[in-house]
Amino acid sequence: MSCVFFRAFLCGIILLLATSAAHAQSPTPEAELNTFYDQLNAYRTERYHPLPELEALRLPSTFSGADLRALQLQDRHIVRVDLVYTAFRLNPAFNQRQLNLSRIRNLAAGVPGLLQDESVTWTLVEQTGCNSPAECQPFFHGFVVYVARHATAATSRADLDSLTRKLRILEKKRPKAAKKTQGCQVACNLPSSRFSSRDMARNLRRNYKCPQREPQIVRFQLTVDARGTTQSVQVRPTGKALCTAELEEAIRKSVVFNSGFPVDRRMFPFIVKGAVRLPLGPLQLVGKPDLALTSFALPDSVARLYRVFLKKKNAQHKHDYCEARITKKGELLAASDTTTETLPLPPDANVVTRVMQRHPEWNKEVVVTDATGSMFPYTYDLLAWLQLSALEDPKTFVFFNDGNDQPDKDKRVGKTGGFHHVKTDSYEAIKNKLIETMKAGGGGDAPENDAEALLYAQQLAGPDASPDLILIADNYTFPRDAKLLKNTTAQVRIILCGVHDYINPKYLALARKHGFTLHTIEGDIENLSKLLEGETITIQSQQYQVTKDGFKLVQKT
Known part of the structure; x- marks a missing residue:
């Protein structure tokens, strides 16, 4: 190992230990930390590039208190943490696991409760694109923390303004479809x-x-x-x-x-x-x-x-x-044409339209939709699809906003509320109910009350009904109340929005446990309940392993 590289390495370790000591208020027990580490998603890539669709903040391996304050967690919440390092080893005896554990312990000390927050997705990313100290020097080493703003009724108003502008443009482009001319x-x-x-x-x-x-x-x-x-x-x-x-x-x-x-x-x-x-x-x-x-x-x-x-x-x-x-020729445009110039959209912005079109066999009797701030592009896509769909029979739509803007500290599992429902065949009535939901609240923290909303929708359907429930959910904000589904017998089809690079393994575990199906813009994931612990499955070019606690990403190609 070169002297320069060795000195830099030692300095990094010393700074890491010093910062760790400064933050060490209630260190995570070693056994608990190792259990946490063993369940982390992990993959290799030639060189790491942050996801462009999410707001990313870099914390170098020797981060300081000032770096943590820059996260501004009083106004934002963490949705994902990637620990990035290189595969190159000058010394074969070097223990990357121990260094990673030290880094995670240090971050956990600086952000209390981070390891216990089930809504945060963690990933180990090993870069393979360098083979010497000189080549690896420009590669990033440390944490990439993805954050999202706290959503409130006030922040939802901006989303609502954008939504209404986009819908007006959509309606102008499809005036005849909206009026349902006789033909x-x-x-x-x-x-x-x-x-x-x-x-x-x-x-x-x-x-x-x-x-x-x-x-x-x-x-x-x-x-x-x-x-x-x-x-x-x-x-x-x-x-x-x-x-x-x-x-x-x-x-x-x-x-x-x-x-x-x-x-x-x-x-x-x-x-x-x-x-x-x-x-x-x-x-x-x-x-x-x-x-x-x-x-x-x-x-x-x-x-x-x-x-x-x-x-x-x-x-x-x-x-x-x-x-x-x-209808007259050319009266209807393709449902996938949902783009306007009012806001940049994520790559899977039309996932709702694509999945609904892919499955004409679904009855679509009950649709449950996360209407919080993070889901704005997808609620728009739902309305765009509905505007072109002939609803011959009334359908039930349940929109939820995680508590009608109540403070996060007051939210209780199973009693959060924030549900707004309508049973109708009218596009206008559905649109108005969604707008009503968005006005009532934006969601607040990251995890939502999806499970409570599903049970609410099932109750609306009545004791003698057994409809399929379609849940439109955020891939990166796993519900805080999934345990409420412990005894459910409902058939739930989950349309995952915001699948940027891999499917949240927690949703895979939920689907496997209850027999649900998952649907992304690329395809459908079914029959997960047939997998045994230890098996590895490839889903949309990514490999996941079944563990005793669920799933974890083990390779990304």
């Missing part, structure tokens, strides 16, 4: 079923033999392709004893279609929902059969091209029927 009427028929309702009920009794004592209504959903072939059957149990797999197979055999959904002489895939009354009784000659189809839905792309109305039978029509109109 030209085209042919439309409900998909024809191979069996009558009574025959479907008879087939179900023949195929489902599972004993059932407690009466219940079980709802189901079928995804059917353009040829009329059932692609999937999903039963939504109510929590009572049920042979789910057998019932799904019995429904598949009992509900059969001759074709796709015919509109304008074309066939389209569709979703059909229905209900089964258990226990199955003898064939009823009068009244409703044990199995009934309740609604049909077309993909969003079709709903944007055609205005399809599903009608109930009346004096002129003996059965339920549909009407459709085609």
Whole structure:
């Protein structure tokens, strides 16, 4: 090791120890610190570059009290900490782990409670792009601390002003879409079923033999392709004893279609929902059969091209029927065109639109949305998508702002509140409810009350309903109240916003524990609950390992 490099190294260690002693008020126990370190995300890169989408502050390895004060944590909160160093070792016996532990201990002493803050994401970043002391000298060594402002009702007003300006521009660009002009009427028929309702009920009794004592209504959903072939059957149990797999197979055999959904002489895939009354009784000659189809839905792309109305039978029509109109050519623009010049947007600013378009099979009955300050680009994207989506049936939207601007110190898990909901098929009503939520509060600290909002939404749906819940959440602010979901049976689809370089492993752990699914602008992450402890999985070019406590990033390529 060269003398210059060795002296610099010793000076760094001495300064580190001196600063550590100055800050050492209540040092973290060694065992606790090692446990914390073993769960850190870690990856290698040729040379570290801070994320441009977040506000980054550099703390050199020999940081001082002045450097810590520059973080201005009275006005901001930490969302992520990267400990950056180089892989080059002049001395093979050099212990990088011990040096990293010392640095983390020093930072924790200067920022009390940092290691215990579950909303902060930590990452070890090893740089591999230098092979000598001279080459490594310009490489950064130390902490890169990403911060975000404390959001309040006052700061939300600026976001709200930007949101309304952007929406006005969007509405001017799509005046005809907003007014929902009538268009030209085209042919439309409900998909024809191979069996009558009574025959479907008879087939179900023949195929489902599972004993059932407690009466219940079980709802189901079928995804059917353009040829009329059932692609999937999903039963939504109510929590009572049920042979789910057998019932799904019995429904598949009992509900059969001759074709796709015919509109304008074309066939389209569709979703059909229905209900089964258990226990199955003898064939009823009068009244409703044990199995009934309740609604049909077309993909969003079709709903944007055609205005399809599903009608109930009346004096002129003996059965339920549909009407459709085609919009004029060029009337609607692509939903992904959500850019304006009012504010710079993150790379995944249209993640909500992309995921919703990617999954026309989702019922989208209940959408739960974080409306705090950090989510401004994504709430705008939600409204942009809604403006181009034909909401034929009322949907429930729950917006939450983490407590209606109450002080962080007064927030209690499960009792934070800040919920604003609306059930409607009106874009204007949804927009107004979001604006109302943003005016009421901005969120305050980093972690939000997502779990409380999900349970609130499930309660709104009612005890007999089992809808899928779509949660639009911030990748870097993991909920403070995830433990509230301990006994949930809800199917939750989480759209992660702000996935800059990797998925927050805490969301992976949450999805694995409860059987949730995660969705980013790049793709879908499903079936995490099938992974065993110790297994490694590659998700969107990044490797994660399952640990006893959840997941950790082990490699980024």
